[in-house]
Amino acid sequence: MAQQERAVRTRRAVLEAAATVFAEHGYTAATIADILKTAGVTKGALYFHFDSKEALARGVLEIQADGRVPEQEIKLQEVVDVTMTVAHRLVHDPVLRAGARLSADPIGRGHYGSAWPLWVDVLTEIVAESHRRGETLSHVVPREVAELVVSAFNGVQLYAQLETNLADVEHRVSVLMQHLLPSIASPAVLMRLDVAEDRGARLVREAGLVPASA
Amino acid sequence: MAQQERAVRTRRAVLEAAATVFAEHGYTAATIADILKTAGVTKGALYFHFDSKEALARGVLEIQADGRVPEQEIKLQEVVDVTMTVAHRLVHDPVLRAGARLSADPIGRGHYGSAWPLWVDVLTEIVAESHRRGETLSHVVPREVAELVVSAFNGVQLYAQLETNLADVEHRVSVLMQHLLPSIASPAVLMRLDVAEDRGARLVREAGLVPASA
Missing domain, CATH: 1.10.10.60 (Homeodomain-like)
Known part of the structure; x- marks a missing residue:
């Protein structure tokens, strides 16, 4: 043993x-x-x-594809929480940074694959449940939204790497989510979502989220 | 001579x-x-x-940083047009694909730089003019929007490369713009924007846009 x-x-x-x-x-x-x-x-x-x-x-x-976040009353908040905790962990956890870098490498990914489909699965499930609960606008297609969030998130973190060595990645991901959510959430849900840039840090600290590498 | x-x-x-x-x-x-x-x-x-x-x-x-598109009555349409023509040209023009790949390469870009700041400048100028004309929501910060569009666009095209070898990149960029624009454009402008996925192809064909490599 x-x-x-x-x-x-x-x-x-x-x-x-x-x-x-x-x-x-x-x-x-x-x-x-x-x-x-x-x-x-x-x-x-x-x-x-x-x-x-x-x-x-x-x-x-x-x-690295560890999308566990605390359950929330509004399911869509968990989509925000996954993106914001990953943004926070990117700064502190090489496992997340390696996942992002390996997945964006066009040579390497022919060998070992990519983290993106794993993250798309994690988010599709949450968006689908949110959709069933009537939190989203009616035209929302869960997998399409999940792919959009994963791909746009990844572009934003790559950009933050280049510009500030990830120092402002949480701010940039918060801006991204603020721009994407009005076309995903119903208005009544939208106004109750917390997309503050310190959301990831708070969740990791307060909810005792253990990073994948701990 | x-x-x-x-x-x-x-x-x-x-x-x-x-x-x-x-x-x-x-x-x-x-x-x-x-x-x-x-x-x-x-x-x-x-x-x-x-x-x-x-x-x-x-x-x-x-x-590759050639952002010329035909002038439009609604200035914000030109932001869509830059993204949709670049999406279209990515499929057909190695100069654009090279720009995207070189810029996302964390080792290489230490040597030669990145295309992203060039594209951010192109878009910042258009968004700023659109903002002056009152087409955007009042809280819009032109450079922030330009950086968001460039970074999210880049994530989306990388994802399309992995999933479909760029076959559906125009569709995916159209979905991205449909999700971003409601938080950028004023409603009256929003409903008049053309974000169809064949927008780039039409512009290149009809307006006789010459790709950078021709």
Whole structure:
């Protein structure tokens, strides 16, 4: 049992080290040697869990797609909350940054795939439930909205990376959501949504949301 | 004179070849040898105009930022028109695809910069004029809107690349604009905007817009 627990911890440590290296150097330039050095584990321990750089990238993409947010009275608030917590975690958590960088890499993603479909699934489910509850405008198509939010979010975080090294990513994502929501939410729901730029930070702190890498 | 004209044509041919190679392989994997082969010019001719791969990338970014669209009665329509013609040209013009790919490359852009600030300038000017004319909602900040449109557009085209190899990029950009404009345009202006997904194709055809690479 203790052995199994240790294996889980080692696997996690390796994935976090891989995320740090991928986030910093990108997939192509990252080496297993760098990842080993960052993880502080033996080559044997790493290869016990992952047999290639590709497998490491896939493992990072799996653990970063963690869309858990506290349940809210207005379901649509949870769409905002997913985007705002991810924006907040991007600044602090290499696992999220690696997911974003790996997914935007046109060479790498031929090998290991992309985080975007995972996030689209997470958001489609929330928007669909919000739609069933009558919170959205009637023309809303949940998957279309989910794809729009994921793709626009990703453009905004890439831009924030370039302009401010992510320092204002939470502000920019808040602006994005403020512009998208009037064509998604019914007016009565719209005015009750909290899209403040510190929403992600508050949720992570107050609701005790544990980042994927903790 | 004829000689000068030939030099301009050669420079253009080299930049188009570079764009084709950058769009296909990315900055890091692209080689001057590939670009020479695609351009069909001598090494001397290429180096007369560009002394490095970096200079080629900068040249491509300069020529792709071509935001000319026909003047419209409603100025805000021109914002739609820039996004929809770029979406259309992305499918057909490697110069645009190279601009998008080079700008999203976190390693390369440390060397040659990014197309995004150029596009933000193009759009800021149009939104500012639209704002002066009273077409926008009063809270609109032109540069903020321009940055939002450029960054979200870029996320959407990256997503379309991954999902459909750009086959539905015009549809997706049209959906994006339909979702953004209600929080930018005044209602009376909003209902008169044309955001149909074939808007870019029509403009390029009917208005005789010449793509940057022609």
